[in-house]
Amino acid sequence: MSKLKIAIQKSGRLYEESLQLLKDCGIFVNNGKDQLKVSVDNFPMEIMYLRNSDIPQYLEDGVVDVAILGENLLVEKGKNIKTIQQLGFSKCRVSLAVPKEVESDEISYFQGKKIATSYPNTLKNFLENQGIVSDIHVISGSVEIAPNIGLADGICDIVSSGSTLFKNGLRETVTLLKSEAVLAQTPQLSAEKEAILEKFVFRIKAVLKAKNSKYILLNVPNEKIQKVAGVLPVLKSPTVIPLAEEGWSSIHSVIDEERFWEVIDELKENGAQDILIIPIDKMVI
Ligand SMILES: Nc1ncnc2c1ncn2[C@@H]1O[C@H](COP(=O)(O)OP(=O)(O)OP(=O)(O)O)[C@@H](O)[C@H]1O
Ligand SMILES: O=P(O)(O)OC[C@H]1O[C@H](OP(=O)(O)OP(=O)(O)O)[C@H](O)[C@@H]1O
Ligand SMILES: [Mg+2]
Incomplete structure (x- = not known):
C-alpha cells in the first residue's frame, strides 16, 4: 500500500508546530528527529525531516508528495507547487x-x-x-x-x-x-496518494476549525431565549435545555473565539448569565 511522503522542517521555526499538527490529526510519529525518515503506525504516511529551504525543490521533483513549509519560500523559489491549505502558524x-x-x-x-x-x-x-x-x-x-x-x-x-x-x-x-505555514503538494500525485491526502486534509481542517472555535454554555430566563440566541453566531441553531429551576434554560452553542469578545457584552445585556467557554478538540461539520 502507498504511503504519503510528507516533508517537515528538520529544526527551526516550523518544526514544533508541524509535529503538533500531525499529533492533533491523530498521526503519531514513531521516532525522534535524529532519524531523517520516519514511519507512522496508524496512518499511511512517511515523514522526512528536511531543511525548509530545500523543500520546494523536493516538492517540484516529486521526491516528497506534500510538505509543511513557509509560504514565503514558495514565492521566493517560484516553483510550480500547489498550496493546499493555510495552516495558521509561523505568521x-x-x-x-x-x-x-x-x-x-x-x-x-x-x-x-x-x-x-x-x-x-x-x-x-x-x-x-x-x-x-x-x-x-x-x-x-x-x-x-x-x-x-x-x-x-x-x-x-x-x-x-x-x-x-x-x-x-x-x-x-x-x-x-x-x-504563514502552508501544506503544499507536488504537481503529480497517484490516485492512491490523492486519497490519503484527502483524508489528511480533512483531519487538518477539523483541527484548525476547532482551534478557532469555542463551545459556549450560558443560562438565560426563558423569555430571553430568543434575544440571546439572536446574538449568538451559531452553526445551525443553538441547543436549548431546560434547567431544573423553573423558567430558566441553558443554551449551548459554538462560537468563533474572536467573535466571543465582540458579543459578550451583548449577551449579558440581553440576560445571559453563568457563561462558560470551553475549548473544542476537533470539529467536523
Ligand atoms: N520570526 C519568525 N516568526 C514567524 N515565522 C517565521 C519567523 N522566521 C521565519 N518564519 C517562517 O518560518 C519559516 C522557517 O524559518 P526558519 O528560520 O526556521 O528556517 P529557514 O531559515 O527558512 O530554513 P532552514 O530550515 O532551511 O534552515 C520561514 O520560511 C518563515 O515562513
Ligand atoms: O520580528 P522577529 O520576531 O524578531 O523575527 C524576525 C527574525 O526571525 C527570523 O530569524 P530566526 O530567528 O529564524 O533566525 P535565522 O536567521 O537563524 O533563521 C528572521 O530571519 C528574523 O531575523
Ligand atoms: Mg530564520
Whole structure:
C-alpha cells in the first residue's frame, strides 16, 4: 500500500508546530528527529525531516508528495507547487527595513541603494514592479546586522514581532508579502496518494476549525431565549435545555473565539448569565 511522503522542517521555526499538527490529526510519529525518515503506525504516511529551504525543490521533483513549509519560500523559489491549505502558524511578513535614522518610509529611498537579503527573487520581482533599481546583496542569515557593518543601506527579511529589527536599530518601512505555514503538494500525485491526502486534509481542517472555535454554555430566563440566541453566531441553531429551576434554560452553542469578545457584552445585556467557554478538540461539520 502507498504511503504519503510528507516533508517537515528538520529544526527551526516550523518544526514544533508541524509535529503538533500531525499529533492533533491523530498521526503519531514513531521516532525522534535524529532519524531523517520516519514511519507512522496508524496512518499511511512517511515523514522526512528536511531543511525548509530545500523543500520546494523536493516538492517540484516529486521526491516528497506534500510538505509543511513557509509560504514565503514558495514565492521566493517560484516553483510550480500547489498550496493546499493555510495552516495558521509561523505568521510573518517579508519586509524592507532601514536604519531608524532614515526618515523616508518610501520605496524610492531604495533607488540606487544596496539591500541585503536572503530572499533575492522576492525582492528583485518587487523592485522591478515598483520601477526601483537597487543593488541586491545576498546573505543567508543574520541579515539585520548588514546596515550596522556597512554592508548595505537597508535590508529585506522576515519580520514577525519586529524585535530583531528593533535590537539592530532598524525600522520596517515596506511590506512585500505576508506569509504563514502552508501544506503544499507536488504537481503529480497517484490516485492512491490523492486519497490519503484527502483524508489528511480533512483531519487538518477539523483541527484548525476547532482551534478557532469555542463551545459556549450560558443560562438565560426563558423569555430571553430568543434575544440571546439572536446574538449568538451559531452553526445551525443553538441547543436549548431546560434547567431544573423553573423558567430558566441553558443554551449551548459554538462560537468563533474572536467573535466571543465582540458579543459578550451583548449577551449579558440581553440576560445571559453563568457563561462558560470551553475549548473544542476537533470539529467536523
Ligand atoms: N520570526 C519568525 N516568526 C514567524 N515565522 C517565521 C519567523 N522566521 C521565519 N518564519 C517562517 O518560518 C519559516 C522557517 O524559518 P526558519 O528560520 O526556521 O528556517 P529557514 O531559515 O527558512 O530554513 P532552514 O530550515 O532551511 O534552515 C520561514 O520560511 C518563515 O515562513
Ligand atoms: O520580528 P522577529 O520576531 O524578531 O523575527 C524576525 C527574525 O526571525 C527570523 O530569524 P530566526 O530567528 O529564524 O533566525 P535565522 O536567521 O537563524 O533563521 C528572521 O530571519 C528574523 O531575523
Ligand atoms: Mg530564520
